[in-house]
Amino acid sequence: MARAATTTDAFNAVAEPRRREILDVLANGERPVNDLVGLLGLGQPQVSKHLRVLRRVGAVEVRDLGRQRLYRLNGRALKPIHDWVSSYERLWSDRFDQLDVVLEDLKAKEQGDEGDQ
Amino acid sequence: MKVTSDHSAKLTLPTDEQILIERKFDAPKHLVYKAYTTPELVKRWWHANRGEVTSVEIDLRVGGRWRYVMTVCGGPEVGFHGEYREIVPNERIVTTEFYEGVPEGVSEDEATTLNTATFTETDGRTKLTILVEARNRMTRDAIIDSGMEGGLQDALDLLEQVALSLG
Numbered sequence: 167m168a169r170a171a172t173t174t175d176a177f178n179a180v181a182e183p184r185r186r187e188i189l190d191v192l193a194n195g196e197r198p199v200n201d202l203v204g205l206l207g208l209g210q211p212q213v214s215k216h217l218r219v220l221r222r223v224g225a226v227e228v229r230d231l232g233r234q235r236l237y238r239l240n241g242r243a244l245k246p247i248h249d250w251v252s253s254y255e256r257l258w259s260d261r262f263d264q265l266d267v268v269l270e271d272l273k274a275k276e277q278g279d280e281g282d283q
Numbered sequence: 284m285k286v287t288s289d290h291s292a293k294l295t296l297p298t299d300e301q302i303l304i305e306r307k308f309d310a311p312k313h314l315v316y317k318a319y320t321t322p323e324l325v326k327r328w329w330h331a332n333r334g335e336v337t338s339v340e341i342d343l344r345v346g347g348r349w350r351y352v353m354t355v356c357g358g359p360e361v362g363f364h365g366e367y368r369e370i371v372p373n374e375r376i377v378t379t380e381f382y383e384g385v386p387e388g389v390s391e392d393e394a395t396t397l398n399t400a401t402f403t404e405t406d407g408r409t410k411l412t413i414l415v416e417a418r419n420r421m422t423r424d425a426i427i428d429s430g431m432e433g434g435l436q437d438a439l440d441l442l443e444q445v446a447l448s449l450g
Contacts, residue, residue, distance in 0.1 A: 181296035251294055254427045255304075257331050258292040262306045262411075264328035268318045269310040276314070 176223035180244060181251075184208065185216045192226060192239040199235065300423050302415040312404040315411055316373045319400065325351065334358070345370055349378065365395070376400045380415075382429070393418055396426070 179185060184206065191197060191205055202213045217237060220226040224243035228235050292306045308315050318324045322339040330336045334355035341349045350364035362383040369377035377399045385394045399414045417423035 178296060178299060183295060183297065186295065251296075251427055254302075254429070255292055255294040257333070258294065258304050258306070258413075260333070261328060261331035262292050262308070264331065265315075265318055266308065268324050268327050269308055269314055272314045272318060272324075273310055 176225065176243070176246075179219050179223040180225055182216070182219075184212075185220055188213070188216055188220065189225065189239060189244075192237060196236045196238040199237070202237070296423075297414075299420040300417045302417075302423060302426065304413045304415070306411050308409045308411065309407075310409055311407055312402040312409040313373045315409045316402055319402075319411075320376070329353070343367065343370060365398075368397070374402055382426075385425075394422055394425075396422070 180189065187206055188202055191202060197205075199210060199213055199217070202208075202217075203210050206213065208216075217226060217228075221228065224240055226237050227240050228237050230236075292304055295303045295305075297303050318328065320341060320343055322341050325339045325341070326336045329339070329351060330353055334353050334357075336351060336353045337360060338350070338352040340351075341347075343349075345367055347367045348364065349367065350362060352360050352362045354360050364381055364383065365379040367376065367378050369375065377397065379395050380398050381391055381395045385391075395418070397416045399416075401412045401414075403410045403412075415423075415426065417426065
């Protein structure tokens with residue numbers, strides 16, 4: 167595979183469902199670990215472990231503010247990962263947009279049949 | 284990251300060997316299932332606007348075979364085929380899938396994935412999830428890479444990457 171392993175490693179780090187939830191929360195702004203623990207309903211050790219993985223691939227950054235450590239999303243690091251997967255995701259999006267059209271036809275037909283009865 | 288609406292397909296990679304695709308539809312599940320399993324209907328959506336689906340064969344029973352063929356932008360035909368492993372009408376379909384255009388030297392066994400489509404209805408809307416399970420991470424990544432082959436937007440994205448690398 168020509169693709170650099172680092173890209174897939176980063177993508178896997180980002181794609182894990184709980185880590186994706188952490189990224190979703192951080193997309194709305196910087197947060198300390200305690201906020202993430204409360205919002206995600208996970209234990210602090212789990213959240214810290216996920217944050218370590220995300221930091222290792224550059225997906226999140228951390229800074230100290232007084233006694234707190236604040237975590238934030240690093241969108242720039244996520245872009246190549248997002249680009250890699252997005253074209254495949256778009257294939258399915260386009261496919262499903264066509265499926266919407268088919269479903270509208272089926273719904274209209276079904277309603278028409280009910281009206282005939 | 285892109286903010287995905289309810290209507291976008293959402294793709295995640297739960298493990299190194301898996302791809303999970305999710306999407307909600309404004310239709311009850313028996314209609315989504317019908318559109319998913321009826322050859323003349325599959326022909327109308329599976330092309331994803333990248334070309335034309337020229338043939339759809341579906342033998343919808345456990346052990347039955349399926350084969351989809353499409354052409355992309357007037358290019359050569361590409362085929363996909365597999366075998367139904369489990370069928371629960373309106374609920375769940377498990378099939379194998381093999382892309383007939385895999386590079387030489389890759390065995391059919393190695394490149395075949397196990398795909399589970401699940402239809403879940405809530406308040407008249409249906410969530411379709413497709414879990415693709417590959418034998419190994421290399422096959423999984425090759426499937427994601429294959430998305431790069433289609434569509435003008437992909438070409439523009441590549442052009443942008445090249446332009447950025449030159450800057």
